[in-house]
Amino acid sequence: MIAYLLLAVPFLAVALGVLLLVRRRTGGPNWAVVVACLLVLVALTAVFDNVIVAAGIVGYDPARTLGVRLGVAPVEDFAYAVAAALLLPALWRLLDREARR
Template sequence: MTGSGTYALLAVPFLGVAVLVAVLAGVVAAGRRRTEPAGAAAHGRRTAVRTGVVAGIVLLAMTCVFNNVIVGLGIVAYDPALVLGARVGLFPVEDLAYAIGAVLLLPSCWVLLDRPRPARVDRPARSDRPARAGRPARSDRPDQPSRTPEETP
């Protein structure tokens, strides 16, 4: 590999795939949003976005610390002819592309792999439920006598 910015060129396919998956996840999430009722779902989305942003910031900060340590200790070295030139401390800025890709990919995969839950139906209280087919109601069972609320432990 020769030429300036070759490390950045290595990151382009990775970031391209991450962006495509993120766009696909956005389309899927928008489709799901149209079918779910408003209210609690909006609060859940805000919490998920807030959590994702905080996790992304932490991941980028930890990447900066770790990369500076491994470059400073001489564990990893970059050929100066293959970097763009901009640095974050001791490491080239293009090395952050992988952390940025992870910040995009993780929540995107979470959205894509999440199964939509069926709408929650409020169930009647246990005493109001009809007996299931083939099974007598709880109070009609011979092995368990019916109890009044005062007798219930």
């Protein structure tokens, strides 16, 4: 069972939906910003998640993960960072008044 991944799917779906909306309305976000945001958030998530999992603060049932880990953190935990990296620049672009002109 892939329970942790299923928890992340709604967040990824919302992020992709907003990204598609922004692409349709404004021509899309600045992809350099999206990539930079993605790299920073995934790097910070990798450090933070590995620390809290290794310290025993957070634990994951191996039967509910995909089994793929980056360090000691399951790959599913990175879905939230990916969703944020897609959503934040897209919302910035969508809500930017000058971009809508």
